[in-house]
Amino acid sequence: MPPTMAQGEVKNTVENRKPNLKPPTASHYSVRQKIAEHRKSLPIASVEKRLVEEVNKNDVLIIVGETGSGKTTQLPQFLYSAGFCREGKMIGITQPRRIAAVTVAKRVAEECDVELGQRVGYSIRFDDSTSSSTRLKYMTDGLLLREALLDPQLSRYSVIIVDEAHERAVHTDVLLALLKKVQRARAKPVSERTVNGNGGLRGCQGRKLSPLKLIIMSASLDARVFSEYFGGAKAVHVQGRQFPVDIMYTVHPESDYIDAALVTIFQIHLEENPGDILVFLTGQDEIESVDRLVRERLQHLPEESRKLLPLAIFAALPSEQQMRAFAPAPAGFRKVILATNIAETSITIPGIRYVIDPGFVKTRHYEPSKGIESLVVVPASKAQTLQRSGRAGREGPGKCFRLYPEREFEKLEDSAKPEIKSVNLSNVILQLKALGIDDIVGFDFIDKPSRVAIIKALAELRLLGALTDDCKLEDPTGYQMSRLPLEPVYSRALILANTFNCLEEMLITVAMLSVESIFYDPREKRDEARASRNHFTSVEGDHLTYVSVYRESDEFLEKRRKESGENKVDKIMKKWCIDNFVNHRSLKHARDTYRQIRGHVEQMGFNVSSCGNDMLEFRRCLSASFFLKAAQRQLDGTYRALESGEIVHIHPTSVLFRGKPECVIFNELMQTSKKYIKNLTRIDPLWLAELAPHHYKTDE
Numbered sequence: 001m002p003p004t005m006a007q008g009e010v011k012n013t014v015e016n017r018k019p020n021l022k023p024p025t026a027s028h029y030s031v032r033q034k035i036a037e038h039r040k041s042l043p044i045a046s047v048e049k050r051l052v053e054e055v056n057k058n059d060v061l062i063i064v065g066e067t068g069s070g071k072t073t074q075l076p077q078f079l080y081s082a083g084f085c086r087e088g089k090m091i092g093i094t095q096p097r098r099i100a101a102v103t104v105a106k107r108v109a110e111e112c113d114v115e116l117g118q119r120v121g122y123s124i125r126f127d128d129s130t131s132s133s134t135r136l137k138y139m140t141d142g143l144l145l146r147e148a149l150l151d152p153q154l155s156r157y158s159v160i161i162v163d164e165a166h167e168r169a170v171h172t173d174v175l176l177a178l179l180k181k182v183q184r185a186r187a188k189p190v191s192e193r194t195v196n197g198n199g200g201l202r203g204c205q206g207r208k209l210s211p212l213k214l215i216i217m218s219a220s221l222d223a224r225v226f227s228e229y230f231g232g233a234k235a236v237h238v239q240g241r242q243f244p245v246d247i248m249y250t251v252h253p254e255s256d257y258i259d260a261a262l263v264t265i266f267q268i269h270l271e272e273n274p275g276d277i278l279v280f281l282t283g284q285d286e287i288e289s290v291d292r293l294v295r296e297r298l299q300h301l302p303e304e305s306r307k308l309l310p311l312a313i314f315a316a317l318p319s320e321q322q323m324r325a326f327a328p329a330p331a332g333f334r335k336v337i338l339a340t341n342i343a344e345t346s347i348t349i350p351g352i353r354y355v356i357d358p359g360f361v362k363t364r365h366y367e368p369s370k371g372i373e374s375l376v377v378v379p380a381s382k383a384q385t386l387q388r389s390g391r392a393g394r395e396g397p398g399k400c401f402r403l404y405p406e407r408e409f410e411k412l413e414d415s416a417k418p419e420i421k422s423v424n425l426s427n428v429i430l431q432l433k434a435l436g437i438d439d440i441v442g443f444d445f446i447d448k449p450s451r452v453a454i455i456k457a458l459a460e461l462r463l464l465g466a467l468t469d470d471c472k473l474e475d476p477t478g479y480q481m482s483r484l485p486l487e488p489v490y491s492r493a494l495i496l497a498n499t500f501n502c503l504e505e506m507l508i509t510v511a512m513l514s515v516e517s518i519f520y521d522p523r524e525k526r527d528e529a530r531a532s533r534n535h536f537t538s539v540e541g542d543h544l545t546y547v548s549v550y551r552e553s554d555e556f557l558e559k560r561r562k563e564s565g566e567n568k569v570d571k572i573m574k575k576w577c578i579d580n581f582v583n584h585r586s587l588k589h590a591r592d593t594y595r596q597i598r599g600h601v602e603q604m605g606f607n608v609s610s611c612g613n614d615m616l617e618f619r620r621c622l623s624a625s626f627f628l629k630a631a632q633r634q635l636d637g638t639y640r641a642l643e644s645g646e647i648v649h650i651h652p653t654s655v656l657f658r659g660k661p662e663c664v665i666f667n668e669l670m671q672t673s674k675k676y677i678k679n680l681t682r683i684d685p686l687w688l689a690e691l692a693p694h695h696y697k698t699d700e
């Protein structure tokens, strides 16, 4: 698995921004008027008074409303006007996804006619646009969890709104469980608030706090599960949606949904009224190949029909590139936005009138007994499908093209399985431990993860040195690991690299592993691509190769930056990437991630040193870090993963595919036609016993 990042701390505050003092213009008034009319027209507007009353009466309230009814943008404003931010208190609104937190905050700031970062702001991993005047704070649920590490009673908040709860993202589930505890703690008299040890919250003493209001918002109709979890909490339904969306199905199943999506894109482009298109695909690779195919097919159209602009949105894309999809298309052009399910909920992309939904989603699947985590493409659920079509009816009537027959829709699951049931729990458990919650098996989850999954994660955390043998958070390693916004195995790798004097190399590795595909391998030019990358391919494996790609690009960039100046950097980098068959977007993202994680480890007091050309030391450090994922070659040329005993194969994209070394460590195991291991380094098998003796005991 790539080192999927949890949410982290904050930077770049806008505390000192000056207010905008320009006098309003006529066009400003007309924009204000339009916004006021728009707000009044939203279905939620007619129930403002009732919702405020319900929030006053109930400490937990569940609000269910159709997509686009105005929940995310309006409810916080209603509560602000009703006085919930008196005495400097804040309303926190959490989202499962970063992109939603940012774009909705921007929109609400615009609606309130304030500068982003003043009354309305957002806070996501490594990016904080809030100030001391912020009262409506949009953020990811992971970020609020991290805030709870520093302020266990969330004392600055009067209300927390948990949005898109039906998605059941792992952080949302953990957050809801934590909020239940915080609510109880804040309801107690001050003298009883310090609850330590099993199931408690650490450090809850302090001045008197008002009760915390909790609002859970969801578009799906099943509020029951949340209501039961919160002891029969009241649910309110907001009726109505803003604009109708026509749903179209295919007559027959499509054998190739990529091709079907392409055909539909061009049908809409050539035959339908103006309006942008949003297509839901499963991942970066798919998005990039559809992007290429759209551009190729456009070349065969007459000049006047070529005004179609493909744009991408996926998680690994740097924020500023994601934001391009939100800008209006150039005059006369139609945008076609190729997105993963990160564009599925909460967001409004201006201009979208058409949605194309092939009906699939890539999700994580975890087999705790084998410790295997993989990404699998599965049919989307009904709830996801409804969210997708909802993206088309937000500024006017829309159309949604589902690329499967209607009878298939009926067979879909109502909602996706809670993520907590299908992920490696080591990250979640480490966070709970850091929050002072010790009894994980007895913890009050909405849906309990399996006992095997909990036990496996606890064992992994013990092996990584985060927990003691009796599962207590180990000081200082465990605390340091919980502070880094990374999966524990990668946090541990960075801490170890500090002692091996190769922190710089490990930072590069972790950053490069956090992007989906660093190399660009067009099918028709595969040999050419490999040859052009020969000079930075390391016979020792993929990690060392990533380090040399990163370094070479860095050196090249530094040299050119001096020669040509800052503003040409992006162009120069793009050319270097094309020449070397490196994915420009991925490398850019990896460079960003490197800077961010480096900031974190420096804040923790680590000195970023490099082992220079002594790659042996780096390989030993990789072995010490990833010893849980080691594989040994067998007589028939296949490999056996030492931890699970699974028979695995080196993935053809690995630089070790042909080399077939005796023993390797790897980061990712994926199941397609076979079980493949990806991101490998050749190691000496004796290192395992030497560097991880607690796991690989030798018989003497």
Ligand SMILES: Nc1ncnc2c1ncn2[C@@H]1O[C@H](COP(=O)(O)OP(=O)(O)OP(=O)(O)O)[C@@H](O)[C@H]1O
Pocket (backbone or CB within 6 Å): 042, 065, 066, 067, 068, 069, 070, 071, 072, 073, 074, 103, 104, 107, 219, 242, 345, 346, 347, 348, 350, 390, 393, 394, 395
């Ligand atoms: N960035 C934006 N630009 C233009 N209009 C927007 C923007 N964000 C929201 N809107 C408008 O406000 C309406 C309500 O959006 P809001 O996000 O509050 O709805 P919601 O009920 O939370 O929907 P969902 O459950 O789909 O997130 C949208 O349908 C759209 O018309």
